[in-house]
Amino acid sequence: MSDILEDLFSYVRFASVSADPRYKDQLQACADWLVQRFERAGLEAKKHPTAGHPIVVAKTAAQPDQKTVLIYGHYDVQPPDPLELWSSPPFEPVVRDGRVIARGAADNKGQLLPHLFGVEQALKEHTLPVNVIFVIEGEEESGGKNLGIFLEANNEALRCDVAVISDCPMIAPDVPTLLYGTRGVVCLEVTLTGPAADLHSGLFGGLVANPANVLNRLLSGMHHPDGSVAIPRFYDRVLGLDDWERDLWTKLPINDAHWLKLTGAPELAGEAGFSSLERAWSRPTMDVNGLVGGYTGEGPKTIVPSKASAKISFRLVPDQDPDEIRALVRQYLAEHCPSSVHMSITDHHQGKPYLIRANSPFALAAKTALEASFGSPAALVRAGGTLPILETLRESLGIDTLLVGLEWLDCQIHAPNENFPIKNLALGIEMNRRLLTEIAKV
Amino acid sequence: MSDILEDLFSYVRFASVSADPRYKDQLQACADWLVQRFERAGLEAKKHPTAGHPIVVAKTAAQPDQKTVLIYGHYDVQPPDPLELWSSPPFEPVVRDGRVIARGAADNKGQLLPHLFGVEQALKEHTLPVNVIFVIEGEEESGGKNLGIFLEANNEALRCDVAVISDCPMIAPDVPTLLYGTRGVVCLEVTLTGPAADLHSGLFGGLVANPANVLNRLLSGMHHPDGSVAIPRFYDRVLGLDDWERDLWTKLPINDAHWLKLTGAPELAGEAGFSSLERAWSRPTMDVNGLVGGYTGEGPKTIVPSKASAKISFRLVPDQDPDEIRALVRQYLAEHCPSSVHMSITDHHQGKPYLIRANSPFALAAKTALEASFGSPAALVRAGGTLPILETLRESLGIDTLLVGLEWLDCQIHAPNENFPIKNLALGIEMNRRLLTEIAKV
Numbered sequence: 001m002s003d004i005l006e007d008l009f010s011y012v013r014f015a016s017v018s019a020d021p022r023y024k025d026q027l028q029a030c031a032d033w034l035v036q037r038f039e040r041a042g043l044e045a046k047k048h049p050t051a052g053h054p055i056v057v058a059k060t061a062a063q064p065d066q067k068t069v070l071i072y073g074h075y076d077v078q079p080p081d082p083l084e085l086w087s088s089p090p091f092e093p094v095v096r097d098g099r100v101i102a103r104g105a106a107d108n109k110g111q112l113l114p115h116l117f118g119v120e121q122a123l124k125e126h127t128l129p130v131n132v133i134f135v136i137e138g139e140e141e142s143g144g145k146n147l148g149i150f151l152e153a154n155n156e157a158l159r160c161d162v163a164v165i166s167d168c169p170m171i172a173p174d175v176p177t178l179l180y181g182t183r184g185v186v187c188l189e190v191t192l193t194g195p196a197a198d199l200h201s202g203l204f205g206g207l208v209a210n211p212a213n214v215l216n217r218l219l220s221g222m223h224h225p226d227g228s229v230a231i232p233r234f235y236d237r238v239l240g241l242d243d244w245e246r247d248l249w250t251k252l253p254i255n256d257a258h259w260l261k262l263t264g265a266p267e268l269a270g271e272a273g274f275s276s277l278e279r280a281w282s283r284p285t286m287d288v289n290g291l292v293g294g295y296t297g298e299g300p301k302t303i304v305p306s307k308a309s310a311k312i313s314f315r316l317v318p319d320q321d322p323d324e325i326r327a328l329v330r331q332y333l334a335e336h337c338p339s340s341v342h343m344s345i346t347d348h349h350q351g352k353p354y355l356i357r358a359n360s361p362f363a364l365a366a367k368t369a370l371e372a373s374f375g376s377p378a379a380l381v382r383a384g385g386t387l388p389i390l391e392t393l394r395e396s397l398g399i400d401t402l403l404v405g406l407e408w409l410d411c412q413i414h415a416p417n418e419n420f421p422i423k424n425l426a427l428g429i430e431m432n433r434r435l436l437t438e439i440a441k442v
Numbered sequence: 443m444s445d446i447l448e449d450l451f452s453y454v455r456f457a458s459v460s461a462d463p464r465y466k467d468q469l470q471a472c473a474d475w476l477v478q479r480f481e482r483a484g485l486e487a488k489k490h491p492t493a494g495h496p497i498v499v500a501k502t503a504a505q506p507d508q509k510t511v512l513i514y515g516h517y518d519v520q521p522p523d524p525l526e527l528w529s530s531p532p533f534e535p536v537v538r539d540g541r542v543i544a545r546g547a548a549d550n551k552g553q554l555l556p557h558l559f560g561v562e563q564a565l566k567e568h569t570l571p572v573n574v575i576f577v578i579e580g581e582e583e584s585g586g587k588n589l590g591i592f593l594e595a596n597n598e599a600l601r602c603d604v605a606v607i608s609d610c611p612m613i614a615p616d617v618p619t620l621l622y623g624t625r626g627v628v629c630l631e632v633t634l635t636g637p638a639a640d641l642h643s644g645l646f647g648g649l650v651a652n653p654a655n656v657l658n659r660l661l662s663g664m665h666h667p668d669g670s671v672a673i674p675r676f677y678d679r680v681l682g683l684d685d686w687e688r689d690l691w692t693k694l695p696i697n698d699a700h701w702l703k704l705t706g707a708p709e710l711a712g713e714a715g716f717s718s719l720e721r722a723w724s725r726p727t728m729d730v731n732g733l734v735g736g737y738t739g740e741g742p743k744t745i746v747p748s749k750a751s752a753k754i755s756f757r758l759v760p761d762q763d764p765d766e767i768r769a770l771v772r773q774y775l776a777e778h779c780p781s782s783v784h785m786s787i788t789d790h791h792q793g794k795p796y797l798i799r800a801n802s803p804f805a806l807a808a809k810t811a812l813e814a815s816f817g818s819p820a821a822l823v824r825a826g827g828t829l830p831i832l833e834t835l836r837e838s839l840g841i842d843t844l845l846v847g848l849e850w851l852d853c854q855i856h857a858p859n860e861n862f863p864i865k866n867l868a869l870g871i872e873m874n875r876r877l878l879t880e881i882a883k884v
Contacts, residue, residue, distance in 0.1 A: 183644060187742040196706025201729045202625060202827025205757050206721040208707040212730035212752075216662040223655065264638025265650040269782035279648040287643045288654035289745050294732035295753060300629040300790035302755045303731050310654075311737060313744045315647050340711035348742035385644030 011109045012102040015091045018076035018142040027053045041120035050146035053138030068131040068160040073112035074140035077104035085416035099419040106411035110420035111166035114428025129440035151396035168405035171379045172253045176370035179403035181355040181382035184316035187348035191309035192341040201302040209340030212293040212308040227271040231332045237319045249277045281382035285315045322350035351386040356400045365438035366402040373431040453551045454544040460518035460584040469495045483562035492588035495580030510573040510602040515554035516582035519546035527858035541861040548853035552862035553608035556870025571882035593838035610847035613821045614695045618812035621845035623797040623824035626758035629790035633751035634783040643744040651782030654735040654750040669713040673774045679761045691719045723824035727757045764792035793828040798842045807880035808844040815873040
């Protein structure tokens with residue numbers, strides 16, 4: 001245990017903040033450290049330059065008769081700000097209450113190292129049952145596009161059977177968790193322009209369309225009163241839940257009181273006819289992310305605003321397609337926006353929803369390995385967020401991904417005092433070894 | 443003519459900006475100048491201190507058998523900013539193209555002086571047919587409440603039969619205009635709070651109510667699709683237009699092309715079944731003045747906002763009552779806001795709508811005087827804005843007000859290069875004299 005803890009300390013000491021150009025050298029040094037560490041473990045490792053931060057690829061010596069597993073991780077971290085809220089310096093790791101406190105301890109450095117150690121042990125024992133390719137990128141926290149380009153360009157060299165990622169939370173401490181589905185997303189921005197400038201609401205109110213009024217009508221028209229999305233054909237491709245999923249989710253150690261506490265909302269609310277978990281994980285949404293128009297300072301100002309705009313996002317579920325949903329949204333807007341205002345739409349990012357069959361051979365292999373390592377039944381969960389890497393791996397390499405998280409919900413990722421439970425380092429090594437063994441049996 | 447022009451130059455040289463405490467001395471000096479000028483004209487004048495800027499009152503020697511006319515004006519002006527857009531310094535008057543260019547030239551100094559000169563001439567000729575009380579305040583441009591307090595406290599000393607104000611535009615150059623009605627206003631602000639902080643729209647979207655979504659629904663529910671206001675009982679007290687008003691307004695030298703040019707909107711729009719002028723002058727409205735919530739910076743941010751808020755104003759028409767409408771709006775909000783968000787409502791200002799009978803003896807006196815002075819038929823118009831002074835005069839002194847504007851629509855009031863047409867100084871003197879004569883005949 002002291003070996004992996006020492007390595008984790010070394011790894012988190014790199015301030016590998018990908019979003020901030022001032023840390024560029026730290027990312028290079030961190031990638032170099034990884035290359036050397038993989039080489040020491042017996043892998044062939046290389047730092048690949050990209051238009052942004054480098055990608056580290058490390059491979060075990062290929063055995064042509066074995067399956068190949070791609071293990072993904074990222075060595076970049078979120079910015080440490082606000083620094084004043086940290087109890088110790090973010091890049092000087094300390095141990096407290098059984099956890100390592102440091103930026104990147106959980107996201108993603110502490111979740112990657114157990115895989116490295118698991119493969120290293122198996123190599124030493126000459127028992128590695130599969131070929132392993134590690135792909136560790138440096139732009140996950142800053143939305144870089146270079147990983148996708150790299151995977152596309154090297155899809156022959158990276159050919160594999162399945163991917164494994166530990167970069168997500170366990171549903172509760174000590175409950176091993178297989179994440180088998182995520183939601184997708186479509187983001188856009190709508191701006192309405194009415195009068196050329198803000199107008200006096202007395203002199204002109206009632207004469208011209210008020211773009212803020214029109215925006216409210218356009219946006220509220222996107223929902224039915226029962227909370228479902230009212231855009232025509234929006235639900236055409238939405239997969240319903242299987243009975244086993246509904247049943248299993250009612251038994252998870254997460255309830256409405258948990259969500260209420262976490263959100264601080266007056267009550268839980270959403271599409272009628274679905275439980276909280278069903279809504280968060282398996283139902284699509286439309287959310288206004290930002291609204292602005294007219295006068296937003298102190299006190300009143302009686303104007304008809306010239307402009308009003310909204311940023312909106314749709315969370316999508318399998319088998320909704322972002323391109324198709326974007327087209328439906330644009331069609332709705334075009335059909336409902338009156339000619340009394342000018343509308344402009346800006347497309348922002350999108351990502352596909354993701355789902356693997358929870359009874360597929362690889363998923364069952366993951367479930368078996370998780371339960372044997374942690375000694376308790378695995379939770380099969382989905383997530384409401386979007387993980388673009390899943391679709392990138394599927395599209396460039398044609399593979400499914402097994403998401404086997406090692407962090408806890410209270411690990412404070414992206415926040416001050418990020419931490420990682422030390423016990424999950426050892427459990428993670430064991431899980432890696434069992435998982436590769438189970439995958440080899442498929 | 444050179445006398446009144448010289449006095450206007452003196453009057454506008456005072457930088458009597460009431461909103462800015464740095465100009466306090468200028469307001470005092472300006473009030474002193476007025477007192478002296480009224481005294482020179484033969485009136486008894488006094489500067490009355492208030493909690494804010496002083497009020498100047500000037501009276502002719504009372505003849506008990508004559509009617510008494512209160513002429514209202516204000517000696518304070520709007521701030522001159524932005525200074526760089528003025529073609530000459532705002533408080534150094536110049537004449538160009540037949541107009542005096544200076545801050546306050548039109549609003550309200552150039553519109554007041556003709557009344558002073560008219561009364562002065564009549565006094566000299568011993569032909570003044572009414573008693574006159576000038577009340578000139580110094581807080582009109584900064585929303586001061588001291589005039590109302592002063593009028594209430596001195597309603598015996600200020601007892602009169604009718605008020606006259608020239609502080610509004612003529613509908614077109616050379617078209618004498620009697621403004622016989624204005625709209626009222628009710629302003630408030632609604633803030634909805636959902637989650638305690640902005641939430642990740644992937645992890646939490648669909649679990650809790652999004653206050654921006656709820657706000658859109660609440661606000662859009664305030665309108666019917668035909669553009670009318672959907673709040674129950676909102677129209678209960680709305681007076682319809684008389685046939686003569688509809689007829690007269692179709693003949694006014696102001697058409698849809700004019701409004702389109704003035705607003706720069708893609709098209710005119712509003713409540714179905716009414717012409718543009720009818721909507722602007724005689725129909726109530728609900729306008730969102732400002733909207734804000736969630737992320738409003740560049741690009742996307744996929745959050746469920748914690749808060750969203752809107753400033754809204756309602757323009758009211760006779761006989762709607764601001765208190766009653768505010769209560770109806772609050773009732774609508776309370777009944778429609780779901781318990782999944784917390785709502786807080788902040789009341790902002792309000793003002794009553796105003797209407798005088800256009801065929802009342804005083805109104806007909808004004809019409810006769812206007813037509814005789816300008817040599818063309820008078821336009822009888824209403825205005826979409828709100829003039830709190832009208833209700834203040836009605837409530838404290840029990841009188842109607844004749845609004846006989848001398849400025850033009852292009853006088854740039856509240857804007858750089860404010861100006862006043864020199865010809866309206868002489869026309870204004872004549873109008874004052876004829877008006878007082880006609881009032882005496884009532």
